[in-house]
Amino acid sequence: MEAAVELRQIQLQVLEPVAAAATGKALSKFSMLTRFHAGYFRISLSLCGQALLWKTLIESSTETRALRAVVSRLPSFAFVLLWSLAFLTLLALCFLYVARCVLRFRSVRAEFAHHVGMNYLFAPWISWLLLLQSAPFLRPDTNGYLLLWCLFSLPILALDVKIYGQWFTQGKKFLSMVANPSSQISVIGNLVGARAAAQMGWRESALCMFSLGIAHYLVLFVTLYQRLLDSNSLPAMLRPVFFLFFAAPSMASLAWDSISSTFDAPCKMLFFLSLFLFASLVCRPALFRRSMRRFSVAWWAYSFPLSVLALAATEYAQEVKGAVANMLMLILSVLSMVVTLVLLVFTAIKANDLLPHDDPFMCSFNNMQ
Amino acid sequence: PHVLRAFHLFLGTLQPADFDIIHSPGEDLAFTKVREAISDNIQAKKLSISSPTSPIQMIEHYHVHSISISMPASPSAFDRERSKGIFESEKGGSDITNGKINHPISATGGLQQQNQSKFHSQPMPIGNSHSNTSPDIKILDSPECQQQISWNSRIKDERYDSFKTWFGKLGRQMCNLRGKPQEPEEVTDAKNAKPEAVPAVGRYFDALEGPELDKLKVLIFCIQAILWKTLATSPSMTFLHVSPTINPSLWCISLALMGLVSAIYMLKIIFYFEAVRREYYHPVRVNFFFAPWITCLFLAIGAPPSVAIKLHAELWYVLMAPIFCLELKIYGQWMSGGQRKLSRVANPSNHLSIVGNFVGALLGASMGLKEGPIFFFAVGLAHYTVLFVTLYQRLPTNKTLPKELHPVFFLFVAAPSVACMAWAKITGNFGYCSKIAYFTALFLYASLAVRINFFRGFRFSLAWWAYTFPMTGASIATIRYSAEVENTFTRTLSVALSAISTLTVAVMLVSTIIHAFVLHDLFPNDISIAITERRAKASKGCMHPVTSSSDTVDSEACTSSKVEGHLHLPALSGATQVQL
Numbered sequence: 008m009e010a011a012v013e014l015r016q017i018q019l020q021v022l023e024p025v026a027a028a029a030t031g032k033a034l035s036k037f038s039m040l041t042r043f044h045a046g047y048f049r050i051s052l053s054l055c056g057q058a059l060l061w062k063t064l065i066e067s068s069t070e071t072r073a074l075r076a077v078v079s080r081l082p083s084f085a086f087v088l089l090w091s092l093a094f095l096t097l098l099a100l101c102f103l104y105v106a107r108c109v110l111r112f113r114s115v116r117a118e119f120a121h122h123v124g125m126n127y128l129f130a131p132w133i134s135w136l137l138l139l140q141s142a143p144f145l146r147p148d149t150n151g152y153l154l155l156w157c158l159f160s161l162p163i164l165a166l167d168v169k170i171y172g173q174w175f176t177q178g179k180k181f182l183s184m185v186a187n188p189s190s191q192i193s194v195i196g197n198l199v200g201a202r203a204a205a206q207m208g209w210r211e212s213a214l215c216m217f218s219l220g221i222a223h224y225l226v227l228f229v230t231l232y233q234r235l236l237d238s239n240s241l242p243a244m245l246r247p248v249f250f251l252f253f254a255a256p257s258m259a260s261l262a263w264d265s266i267s268s269t270f271d272a273p274c275k276m277l278f279f280l281s282l283f284l285f286a287s288l289v290c291r292p293a294l295f296r297r298s299m300r301r302f303s304v305a306w307w308a309y310s311f312p313l314s315v316l317a318l319a320a321t322e323y324a325q326e327v328k329g330a331v332a333n334m335l336m337l338i339l340s341v342l343s344m345v346v347t348l349v350l351l352v353f354t355a356i357k358a359n360d361l362l363p364h365d366d367p368f369m370c371s372f373n374n375m376q
Numbered sequence: 377p378h379v380l381r382a383f384h385l386f387l388g389t390l391q392p393a394d395f396d397i398i399h400s401p402g403e404d405l406a407f408t409k410v411r412e413a414i415s416d417n418i419q420a421k422k423l424s425i426s427s428p429t430s431p432i433q434m435i436e437h438y439h440v441h442s443i444s445i446s447m448p449a450s451p452s453a454f455d456r457e458r459s460k461g462i463f464e465s466e467k468g469g470s471d472i473t474n475g476k477i478n479h480p481i482s483a484t485g486g487l488q489q490q491n492q493s494k495f496h497s498q499p500m501p502i503g504n505s506h507s508n509t510s511p512d513i514k515i516l517d518s519p520e521c522q523q524q525i526s527w528n529s530r531i532k533d534e535r536y537d538s539f540k541t542w543f544g545k546l547g548r549q550m551c552n553l554r555g556k557p558q559e560p561e562e563v564t565d566a567k568n569a570k571p572e573a574v575p576a577v578g579r580y581f582d583a584l585e586g587p588e589l590d591k592l593k594v595l596i597f598c599i600q601a602i603l604w605k606t607l608a609t610s611p612s613m614t615f616l617h618v619s620p621t622i623n624p625s626l627w628c629i630s631l632a633l634m635g636l637v638s639a640i641y642m643l644k645i646i647f648y649f650e651a652v653r654r655e656y657y658h659p660v661r662v663n664f665f666f667a668p669w670i671t672c673l674f675l676a677i678g679a680p681p682s683v684a685i686k687l688h689a690e691l692w693y694v695l696m697a698p699i700f701c702l703e704l705k706i707y708g709q710w711m712s713g714g715q716r717k718l719s720r721v722a723n724p725s726n727h728l729s730i731v732g733n734f735v736g737a738l739l740g741a742s743m744g745l746k747e748g749p750i751f752f753f754a755v756g757l758a759h760y761t762v763l764f765v766t767l768y769q770r771l772p773t774n775k776t777l778p779k780e781l782h783p784v785f786f787l788f789v790a791a792p793s794v795a796c797m798a799w800a801k802i803t804g805n806f807g808y809c810s811k812i813a814y815f816t817a818l819f820l821y822a823s824l825a826v827r828i829n830f831f832r833g834f835r836f837s838l839a840w841w842a843y844t845f846p847m848t849g850a851s852i853a854t855i856r857y858s859a860e861v862e863n864t865f866t867r868t869l870s871v872a873l874s875a876i877s878t879l880t881v882a883v884m885l886v887s888t889i890i891h892a893f894v895l896h897d898l899f900p901n902d903i904s905i906a907i908t909e910r911r912a913k914a915s916k917g918c919m920h921p922v923t924s925s926s927d928t929v930d931s932e933a934c935t936s937s938k939v940e941g942h943l944h945l946p947a948l949s950g951a952t953q954v955q956l
Contacts, residue, residue: 229766232759276757
């Protein structure tokens with residue numbers, strides 16, 4: 008134990024020039040901020056996604072009988088509770104990350120340079136946008152909503168310009184070198200912004216962000232399928248991130264649904280594609296075996312895509328009112344709720360594991376520093 | 377041996393020939409195409425022989441297949457008799473259809489029919505006795521037919537009328553095909569065809585050198601390929617079918633053949649499951665598992681209207697279920713499956729898996745289903761985008777195809793053609809998306825067709841059958857397009873393309889027959905390759921350093937990326953060396 012601590016100290020000293028002669032306590036404080044990274048926003052993503060799902064289920068329950076069966080079991084205050092939990096979690100994580108930016112700016116820079124880490128810089132903004140859309144007290148046609156949308160979308164656009172531009176202009180960060188499944192978060196960011204804008208009534212902005220997302224999604228989809236990098240792209244512990252494969256088309260389907268006001272053929276096609284990818288991943292449990300050995304924050308990557316898929320299924324069931332569609336919606340909604348609940352329980356029980364000392368993601372980009 | 381070989385050939389020819397596409401431009405005109413069962417069979421057989429495996433093994437399979445299929449004996453009179461028998465039955469059907477060539481499209485169909493019937497009648501004078509309706513049937517040469525076709529093309533309204541009048545006839549003919557769908561329950565009907573012959577072959581080779589499951593696998597794979605190829609040859613000849621009995625008879629023949637092939641393949645699965653399993657694990661061959669299902673789908677599409685009515689939506693689900701499962705496996709592998717990265721193993725035969733989606737969407741839309749066809753269309757479109765980009769990139773990590781298998785590049789044309797027809801069927805009209813897909817297909821066709829040099833320089837082989845499917849698909853799409861956009865140019869184009877595809881099929885048939893029976897160089901190296909194969913055979917596991925003869929054996933068991941070494945083919949075929 009002592010040896011391990013000492014080893015960690017040595018590591019930190021080698022990797023973190025700033026933490027030179029720190030005492031144990033200072034070390035632990037620094038190390039927490041050092042080990043904290045944008046990937047932790049997966050938690051907020053999942054919770055905000057769940058809140059949006061609940062809100063959609065509640066709002067559309069008046070139309071669909073099947074929904075009412077599910078929603079009637081959700082007490083109304085439970086939704087407010089969930090939303091508050093998501094809000095507080097997001098606030099806490101943002102605060103931590105701001106502290107990290109201020110105190111450990113080098114780590115933030117290194118994270119931005121990492122091919123996996125840079126994508127999670129979208130995650131806080133996506134979470135805020137989801138929270139905005141699911142807010143129980145804020146309607147889309149208010150000025151506050153508009154202002155907040157601008158506030159949260161501008162960083163997404165700025166990150167877009169930086170990261171997408173890097174894809175095809177910068178030597179070391181070509182898409183063929185940095186593409187990995189977590190790159191789809193950038194696409195999802197654009198699509199979430201597009202959906203929020205469409206709900207506000209700003210169709211042109213919505214269309215603009217949607218086209219940004221979809222164009223880069225096309226490129227990314229092909230590149231990821233080609234797997235040019237394969238082994239270098241994602242460590243085994245981050246395999247849950249593969250679930251993003253079906254989160255992106257589901258989000259695209261939802262965004263186009265908001266833009267075109269009906270769940271028409273392109274929405275259906277995107278939804279079916281995400282269903283297929285979901286089935287394809289679920290049939291491959293061996294892919295996730297290694298990452299399931301130990302609890303880590305990567306497990307939270309399971310929840311958000313499931314919520315988005317359930318959302319898309321809800322919209323689909325509203326359009327195509329059939330038994331199969333309703334069944335699909337119910338199954339997916341229940342699945343996403345159960346997964347989120349299980350993850351919450353695991354987090355509560357194994358809070359220590361949440362900030363492990365040997366988080367592989369940290370090591371990989373600490374090495375890059 | 378002769379019997380076995382004849383039997384093999386017979387089995388090879390026993391592929392579902394009929395392929396009908398019922399599409400309705402605006403007024404529910406049905407474009408049904410009946411494939412010549414016999415020509416299909418032959419094609420299928422040839423294809424199976426030339427079944428493209430991984431780029432490395434393609435040449436090997438190419439030759440090996442031929443070897444394993446054919447007995448070292450030359451075709452006996454018995455074989456010829458059997459072949460004749462097949463041809464005659466086909467000829468009879470085609471004669472009837474050749475009788476009436478009134479309209480451009482029907483003419484093209486008829487042309488194909490005629491070509492094939494003509495072809496049939498050529499080697500066998502007996503067949504002439506079949507001609508019944510029109511005495512001028514046999515005489516029709518391609519130029520004559522074309523003249524008539526061009527003359528007919530001036531009759532604009534009439535053509536459309538003929539479409540309508542013959543629609544019913546065609547439909548009826550097509551219906552026969554539908555009876556077949558319950559047959560293919562195995563993964564590959566082509567494989568079924570093989571099992572029947574396979575035990576015989578296996579026994580034969582056992583007598584020679586010991587059991588070689590791989591050879592069987594090769595055989596089965598060949599037949600699969602043939603099956604797939606026969607799918608391709610579905611010209612829009614139905615309009616020429618004056619007699620309503622042509623299509624039903626052809627369709628019934630295809631049905632029977634399909635059933636036979638299925639039975640055979642079941643036998644193979646039962647007796648030689650190992651071979652089948654290894655074929656399944658092969659990264660390239662697994663694409664050909666789609667072939668039988670696609671065949672069944674085409675049969676269902678091409679069924680005559682009387683049969684089509686009886687088809688239930690459940691049939692569609694039954695047919696698409698295996699395709700769906702196969703897709704989950706194959707596309708999942710693309711995404712995350714270890715060594716079988718798309719960047720390494722992408723080759724034009726991957727188009728087969730994509731085409732299956734579009735054909736399923738087409739059939740589902742024809743049946744009136746709504747969500748299912750869109751599902752498969754979406755999945756097919758997404759993965760087609762990936763494959764299209766990858767193949768166009770010609771990544772350096774991708775293994776290049778040997779020259780003999782360049783005809784497989786024509787598969788580029790097949791996917792957008794079928795996609796365009798499927799989308800037209802789903803939306804009910806030939807809209808912008810269908811037109812975009814159609815023009816893409818047309819452009820790819822043109823851009824491949826003008827690259828004569830790309831497709832020259834190697835002798836005739838069964839891989840040439842890879843030309844026929846996409847050509848036919850493009851012709852059908854052109855006909856559909858010309859029904860939407862009516863002017864002289866489109867009609868001429870449709871006639872020309874149909875004529876070309878018919879001609880190609882006929883030429884293929886002739887060449888195959890000639891090479892198989894006259895020149896005997898279609899399957900060279902029978903014995904030598906069989907022997908070498910056997911030596912290398914023992915290794916069943918993957919990751920085998922390839923010895924000279926072990927390629928076919930190992931390649932099937934291992935992923936293509938693992939195969940290394942040289943592939944020495946016997947000198948008979950002009951020892952092709954493929955360095956892996």
